[in-house]
Amino acid sequence: MQAPGVYPFVVLTRPKDKNAVLAQRLRQAGMSVLELPALKLVDCEAGPASQYAPVRYDLVVLVSGYACRRYLQWQLGLDYPRTDAQATSRQASATASPARAAWPPDTLAATVGQASARILYDSAVVPGSAIIHPAADQSADSEHLWQQLLPRMDRIRRVLIVRGESGREWLADRLEQAGASVDKLALYRREAARWSAEEGVMLHQAMSAPQPCVVLLTSREGVDAALANGRRLALDGLWASARFVVVHERIADYLQSRLPPSGKAALPMVKISQPGDDALFESILEMASCQASS
Numbered sequence: 001m002q003a004p005g006v007y008p009f010v011v012l013t014r015p016k017d018k019n020a021v022l023a024q025r026l027r028q029a030g031m032s033v034l035e036l037p038a039l040k041l042v043d044c045e046a047g048p049a050s051q052y053a054p055v056r057y058d059l060v061v062l063v064s065g066y067a068c069r070r071y072l073q074w075q076l077g078l079d080y081p082r083t084d085a086q087a088t089s090r091q092a093s094a095t096a097s098p099a100r101a102a103w104p105p106d107t108l109a110a111t112v113g114q115a116s117a118r119i120l121y122d123s124a125v126v127p128g129s130a131i132i133h134p135a136a137d138q139s140a141d142s143e144h145l146w147q148q149l150l151p152r153m154d155r156i157r158r159v160l161i162v163r164g165e166s167g168r169e170w171l172a173d174r175l176e177q178a179g180a181s182v183d184k185l186a187l188y189r190r191e192a193a194r195w196s197a198e199e200g201v202m203l204h205q206a207m208s209a210p211q212p213c214v215v216l217l218t219s220r221e222g223v224d225a226a227l228a229n230g231r232r233l234a235l236d237g238l239w240a241s242a243r244f245v246v247v248h249e250r251i252a253d254y255l256q257s258r259l260p261p262s263g264k265a266a267l268p269m270v271k272i273s274q275p276g277d278d279a280l281f282e283s284i285l286e287m288a289s290c291q292a293s294s
Helices: 019-029 065-076 114-123 142-155 170-177 195-210 220-230 236-241 247-257 277-289
Strands: 008-011 032-035 039-043 061-063 108-113 157-163 181-192 213-217 243-246 269-273
Touching: 008 019, 008 195, 019 032, 019 277, 039 220, 061 065, 065 114, 065 157, 065 181, 108 142, 114 213, 142 170, 157 170, 157 236, 170 181, 181 220, 195 236, 213 220, 213 277, 220 236, 220 247, 243 247, 243 277, 247 269, 269 277
Parallel strands: 008 032, 008 213, 061 108, 061 157, 157 181, 213 243, 243 269
Antiparallel strands: 039 181
16 A cells, blocks of 8 residues: 655545456556545345346446446356556457356436446447437436436336345336336445554545645445544544545435534535546545635
């Protein structure tokens, strides 16, 4: 783990193995990066694969990049690399057993954002014409995916939502109200990570420095886990000096409501970014370089 040295400093809290490419780019841009996953993803037992095969559904919704990889691996035998750095390399793209790698031609596959959709496109087994996701200039969320699904609802009767053990029910509710039968498949669960005392010292150094410290948070659960670690490590008073990049307005609002009182009149600086690595890189650079309001 890299100790604080070159500033500005960036704290990446996405789950382990999701930060490699972004961390490398940030370091190449002259930043110090501390990778502190707030959550860890634990695979769940899912039962017989045939029960949730894509051929049984008109639409399969995959709510995250991890859901995409787990479902394609489980159903189609795709073998994904272990790290983001490998996963984004075309030379190390997913491979599949020819006997199992077949996506039904009449089954749609949907994601809530372009970053997750890229996994489906790069799989080479899901036809591009079957992939649905919000447009590049739209937020990566269920509401904007629903706008894409509405014109197709006349052909969608059976839906599978592949997700973690917990999550929003908004899209499932809309689909059921439109007359679809919805199954939910939990392939993983999120658990709070516990930061060590050494990691707490490094985070304290980063947030106490005169240069900006930018913290990336990508889920409400991640917000809760990061703040809980801060309380346990006696860092509550330092969050007010940090700047934050989040991937949705809901997370920004939740973060502002959960941050401990600082006594300052101004709220911490928060920027909403698209969730892909390119957009996050630009947003972090912007937050690291912009001047704080007085």
